[in-house]
Amino acid sequence: MTIRIVTDSACDIPQALVEKYNITIVPLTFSFGDKEFIDRQSLTTEEFWKHCADSPTLPQTAAPAPGQFTQAYRTLIQQGATGILVISLSRELSATMQSAETGAKESGVSVPVRFVDSRSASMGQGITVIAIAKMAANGASLDELEVAANNFASRTKVFGALDTLENLKKGGRISNTKAFLASALAIKPIIEVRGGKLEEGGKERTRGKALAFLIEKIRSAGEITDLAVLHAQCSDIDSFVAQLKTIYNGEIIVSDIGSVIGSHTGIGTVGVTYHVK
Secondary structure, three states: OOEEEEEEHHHOOOHHHHHHOOOEEEOOEEEEOOEEEEOOOOOOHHHHHHHHHHOOOOOEEEOOOHHHHHHHHHHHHHOOOOEEEEEEOOOOOOOHHHHHHHHOOOOOOOOOEEEEEOOOOHHHHHHHHHHHHHHHHOOOOHHHHHHHHHHHHHOEEEEEEOOOOHHHHHOOOOOHHHHHHHHHOOOEEEEEEEOOEEEEEEEEOOHHHHHHHHHHHHHOOOOEEEEEEEEOOOOOHHHHHHHHHOOOOOOOEEEEOOHHHHHHHOOOOEEEEEEEO
């Protein structure tokens, strides 16, 4: 049996790991005005952030069309896949899972296709995809992978420290006045993924305290696995990872926050994600 793993581009998995673990990624799209771009393909990370800075509104993101998933499935079947497991961006945040399900109903999809909602986003989604891809490479069955993926999804934690409120303001989540006052007070909001949704996780007065908050989350989490750091063009990311290495002995994946998630969190965001035991 050859089971292949499919996910979407909101996962933010570094390309080297996508290739290493033979993961198929179906891209979302985003648009600035009437210009549409394909996530992970049309713009470099630097170009994306420049577009964000120049635009008065956030880019509009869109789930992949069902046909994109259909084509991905057909290609994998042609390559010898005997089963496919799809792990998607949280259904609470996007119609991507629905597209994946619809795409599996088309002709030419002649093997079992299963679906797991990661109930997460960015590398919160990504660490589950990677863990399952490793199991698939070691010969796990489709049933085993589906059960394990749901288990990982239920044990995923994601926390992020935002450096700017500009994107929240552009997205209409806070008023211009609130954004101005919060920025003047140097407030750094903390976000958390809970129940598949982005929720407020707290706030700190400085960036240093916000990053210390994230490190304390790791320190107090108990036994964890699959730790990853996600960031949006952060010059202080190396020192942050170095601090994490003093309290976590395993491998730490470091990933760039992509356009789908980054458009809402903004440049300078740092996050941590992991699986609790």
